Amino acid sequence: MTSTAASVPFSGPFAIGTLSAPGGARFPGLVAPDGRVLDLCTALGEPTLTTLVLLERWDEQLPLLRTLVEDPAGDWQPLADLAVHAPLEPRQIFQSGANYRQHVIDLGVAHRAPDDPRTVEEARAEIAAIMDKRAAEDLPYVFIGLPTAISGPYDDVVLPAWAEKPDWELELAAVISRPAYRVTVEQALDHVAGYTIANDLTDRATVFRRDMPPIGTDWLRCKNAPGFTPLGPWIVPAGSVADPSDLQVTLKLNGKTMQDESTKDMIFDVARIVSYISQTARLLPGDLVLTGSPAGNGIHWGRLLRDGDVMDGSITGLGAQRTRCVAQEAAAVGAPVDPIAVK
Structure with missing residues (x-):
């Protein structure tokens, strides 16, 4: 898809993206705020350079990138002539769930059993108390996503024929450079x-296993369909983001604002989530750490995604993405009825 929506500014003197010219190979690009792009494969004399390799050498390359962006004589290309893809292909994706206070409260109320005796106010107060306890015990909730779910920031999102309740979840994502363990x-x-920006789509109908409720959540099924995580457009260097705990996360559906919340509402900030993950897993360069989604999801509004919907997502200083939903034909998957959801 072309970069017509890619002109939204980002913070700082440059960002990193993955781009391609018509008919050409993808390349890591140094993107300037005025809409110029420098092919880093050419500029650094490394024809096989990828964004992932760049991140592996991030501490070494960052001063050079700062120098390159100030060179007007470089072989710059207009961003408008290029296609914008997901900024990187991550090795691992770590996803933080239930990390925005208001979002968790809204979901808890929405998922109450029909015979729940509590009033809405009582339910909200009880869930809020649970959030306070989680924060005090310093235990984020993190699960694993698949790199194959990544798609570009302007790609169409295919809604699987079996997904009954596809929903949006715009999130701040941290990009790892140095290996991190404990x-x-x-x-x-x-x-x-x-x-960067991630839209962590979720099929609400398959979050919980209907065939065996004690199993609990099924993140593989509800979140990892191909293309269910539009990513980007840019990786904005950490030094250009003043405070990741004070950014506005905004998602519009067909022009109507659905999510509009500050990352101040996060229960666990980026540092606490990264540290928590590293106590168990080894974080590697190019890994993504998604930090959870704020209030305003479709399950809250009673309006889920459908064919033809357009999502516009933005986070302060990180640019914006625009994705259109396209329904997958039932015949294309061979079995239009989900075998687990019907049980």
């Missing part, structure tokens, strides 16, 4: 190269 909260942000 790092402290104070050390955690030293391992973050920058930030």
Whole structure:
């Protein structure tokens, strides 16, 4: 898809993207705020360079990138002539769930059983108390996503024929540069190269296993359909983001604002999530850490995604993405009825 929506500004003197000319190969690009792009494969003399390799050498390359963006004599291309893809192909994706206070309260109320004796006010107060306890115990909730779910920031999103309740979840995503294992909260942000935008789509109908409720949540099924995580457009260096805990996350559906919340509402900030993950797993350069989605999802509004919907997502200083929903034909998947959801 073309970069017609890619002119939304970002913070700082440059960002990193993955782009391509018509009919050409993808390349990591140095993107200037005025709409110029420098092919880093050419500029650095490395024809096989990828964004992932760049992140592996982030500490070494960052000063050079700052120099390159100030060189007007470089072989710059107009952004408008290029296609914009997901900024990187991550090795691992770590996703933080239930991390926005208001969002968790809204979901808890929406998912109450029909015979729940509590009033809405009582339910909200009880869920809020649980959130306070989680924060005090310093235990984020993190699960794993698949790289194959990643798609570009302007690609169409295919809604699977079996997905009864596809929903949006716009999120701030941290991009890892240095390997991180058992790092402290104070050390955690030293391992973050920058930030980008992720829309972590979820089919609400398959979040919980209907065939065997004690199993609980099924994140593979509800979140990892191909293209269910539009990413980007840019990786904005961490040094250009003043405070990741004070950014506005906004999603519009067909022009109507549905999510519009500050990352201040996060229960666990980026440093606490990265540190928590690293106590168990080894974070690697190019990994994504999604930080959860704020209030205003479709399940809250009673309006889920359908064919033809257009989502516009933006986060302060990180640019914006625009994706159109396209229904998958039932015949294309061979079995239009989901075998687990009907049980």
